[in-house]
Amino acid sequence: MTAAPLELPSSSDAWPGWVRARSTAELDRAQALVGELRAGPPADPFAVLRLWDRASGHLGNVAALGSLLGNVHPSEEVRDLADHAEQGAQRLGTQWSLDRQLYDVFAAIDDDAVSDDPSAARLLNKIRADFRRSGVDKDQATRDRISAIRDRITELDQEFSRVIRDDVRTIRVAPERLAGMPDDWLAAHPVEDDGLVTVTTDYPDAVPVRMFARDQDVRRDITVAFLERGWPTTESMLNELFALRHELATTVGYADWPSYDADVKMIGKGPAIPEFIDRIAAAAEEPMRRDLGQLLDRYREDFPDAHEVPGYDYFHYAELVRSEQYQVDSQEVRAYLDFAKVRQGLLDVTGRLFGLRYEQVDVSVWHDEVTAYDVYRAEPAGGSVGRIYLDLHPRDGKYKHAAQFTLTDGVAGEQVPEGVLVCNFSRGLMEHDHVVTLFHEFGHLLHHVLAGHGDWFRFAGVATEWDFVEAPSQMLEEWAWHPEVLRTFATNAAGESIPADLVEAMRRADDYGKGIYARTQMFYAAMSYWFHADRAAPDTPDLTARMIELQGRYAALPYHPGTHMFAGFGHLGGYSSAYYTYMWSLVIAKDMFSAFDDSDLFAPEVATRYRDRVLVPGGAADAADLVTDFLGRPFSFDSYAAWLAR
Known part of the structure; x- marks a missing residue:
């Protein structure tokens, strides 16, 4: 068939x-x-x-x-x-x-x-x-209640996502207040009839404005607008969602939702989640303090009496640290990262790495900016792998973050695996962070189509434990940092490849801030966990108050008074109590990458072994066993700890 x-x-x-x-x-x-x-x-x-x-x-x-x-x-x-x-x-x-x-x-x-x-x-x-x-073993009345709970959870999850997706906030700015912004960004944001420029909270606006705009008030205003997405509408939705998840978990015999959710993940038990969060937070303590020291020193050059750097100034001053101390100017880097070249480069790099060939196909899609490709094995007589769609630019009514979506799961002889990459990138020049994101999300897409040729739908695609699914994508990010890889597609308008010394400087500069990043991620993970675990307490804390407390305990950057970041934190829907999985997966990703030779990232033996032993099986085996099969040993914390400390 x-x-x-x-x-x-x-x-x-x-x-x-x-x-x-x-x-x-x-x-x-x-x-x-x-x-x-x-x-x-x-x-x-x-x-x-x-x-x-x-x-x-x-x-x-x-x-x-x-x-x-x-x-x-x-x-x-x-x-x-x-x-x-x-x-x-x-x-x-x-x-x-039921x-x-x-x-x-x-x-x-x-x-x-x-x-x-x-x-x-x-x-x-x-x-x-x-x-x-x-809960199939419960009485009929209980099963009826479980059914009603699950239906309502689905509705709330969709409603939460819809509100965030549609809540695009704006600020209006006089053009002279946008000094520092890249020329191509300014060209894409013309002055309107009233003499002002509209800046939205979509990523192609919010990220570069927070990074490059010299006017502090502009940075503050767009940051506050970004943090307030979804507020106050989603607060009641989230309270109901967390309460229903807790009721469902306890009804079927678990202590709380995190325990129920963790039971089918690598981590195994709910209480292991805060233990992992605290372990990462402790490992990141010294790197975070080192990062904050550099950041505050630079900040005090402009604000001598400052005792901390507010969140709305972080991206701007982190950029200044990288530019002045590591000689990396993000606008210079952007000049080498034209979107069309990056997209083709991504296909070339992953095709070479995994022995694949992409053929663009002229087929019907849902928007004219979507591109479709059929994927084949590159070897002689290589068979079809699947079809992928790339939907990479923002528009009204579209998902606001970056993710891989399934169109169809693949089973041999039954159904072709088809996946969709949904992102919100600039149509012109890209920040390097966005290139890294593109590589990351494409890792999910490859995992989906490569693992779509087994015998069972249950194990097709990215069907491993949920706290492993990010690891292959996080590992693929490494190729977006390698000088020889980047030089194959990162060229400026004159056709000159990005200099190797600039890429090396970028890598050194990227090491700056990873302590802040790790602690920020642990704040998000703690919020994800405790918002759910708190439902087992006699008195459930107010979400805003709990967020402020957790930010103070884990995050590197201070809370901005009056904001409600959790209201637009979409991962509280799909990831529920398990946002820790990003860092858990990163630990595994760093360990898997240690099997590759940095001087030859395309060495076919290790790349093929990784493809066939980790990606192709999908969910056919436990993730820990797949990694052990690839590495020849169980995964460890060592590579991650070394990366964080350097």
């Missing part, structure tokens, strides 16, 4: 009908397969597992379609339809998970009957665990 990529609608008018038709058809297929299990499961346990897995795959198609289009489609009507489709998929999945008749089908399978097939045995164990975690 030969599978083909999806054919998306060719006209804007066709999209609503297509979303309805595809979501309905996929839900119908899913229900029909589960109906077979209910009516009389096959005697063959492998046939039982296959029916369930394929039904789950069709259900996943609807959830993926809904999540993607609800975040990227230009039409509000289509976004609403997509959100509705995702809710329907989640609702049906909840019904299945169906005791279905659970009994899998409980009745003799383990010995699948013991000769490790993948099938693993799948059976996962299915049984899913049912137990769902």
Whole structure:
């Protein structure tokens, strides 16, 4: 059986009908397969597992379609339809998970009957665990309550995301107050009829303004606007969301939501999360103080009586430290990072590294700035790997951060893996940090398509434990820092490659601030954890008060009075209590990268071994086992600690 990529609608008018038709058809297929299990499961346990897995795959198609289009489609009507489709998929999945008749089908399978097939045995164990975690063993009234909770959690998660996505704030600025901004940025922000320039909280505006604008009031105003996204609308949503998650977790037998969530992650137990946060915070204490000392010294040149650097001045003065002490001018660096060249360079680098070939295809997409590529193995007679879509520039109604979304999961002979990269980059010159982000997110995309050729939907794509999924992406960032790699695509208008000594200076400058970065990340992780764990306390703290307390305990930079950063912190939705996973994954990423030779990052033996032993398996094995198979030993903290301390 030969599978083909999806054919998306060719006209804007066709999209609503297509979303309805595809979501309905996929839900119908899913229900029909589960109906077979209910009516009389096959005697063959492998046939039982296959029916369930394929039904789950069709259900996943609807959830993926809904999540993607609800975040990227230009039409509000289509976004609403997509959100509705995702809710329907989640609702049906909840019904299945609480169906005791279905659970009994899998409980009745003799383990010995699948013991000769490790993948099938693993799948059976996962299915049984899913049912137990769902509360299938509870009485009918409790199961009805669980179903209602899950439905409402889905609605709140979508609503929270929608508010953040649509809450684009602006400041209006006289053009003379934008001194210091790059010429290309100024050209893209013309003076309007009233003599002012509009600056938005979208990343291509907010990041460079906070970094380059010399007017402190402008930096303060855009920072405050950025921190206030979602406020006050999302506070009540988050309080309800956290309370419902806690109720769900305790109803099915866990102490709190973090314990429930951690049970299926590498970390294993909820209380291990604050222990990990404190370990990273302690390791980052000295680097943070070193960074802050340099920052404050430079700040006092302009503000002699200052005792700390406010958050709205951090990006600007960190840039000055890098420029003056490390001889790295970000505007000089930007001159070598034209978006179109960077995008092609990314494809060239990853193609060479992983033995892949990308062919741009002229197919229907949801916006004319989206590009599509078919991915193939580069070796002679190399087969198809999947299809990827790159949606990389901001627009109204679009997801505001950077992420990889699934369009379809891949299973051999059943369905082609298709993934979408959603970012918000400049159409012209890029900051190097954004190049790093592009490499990072593309790592997820590669993981998705490379791991889409196994036998089971359950293990397809980025299906490992959630606190590992960032590790391959974080490791791919290393290629965006290497002089010889950057010189292959980072060229200025005259065609001159970025100088190697400039890249080396960039790397040294990047070491500055990582202590501040690590502590900031631990503040976010602590907020993510304690906002949920606090629900087990007799008196739940006010979210703003708790945020201020945690920022004081963990963050390097002070709280800005009157702001409510948590209200726009989208990771409280999808990552819930597990934002720690970014740093947990970074520990693993640094250790995996130690297997590569810095003098030859494209050495085929190690790159191929990494591709085939870590990326290609997807979720077919525990992440710790995949890493051990690649490294020849369990992962350790040593490489991360050495990186942080240097």
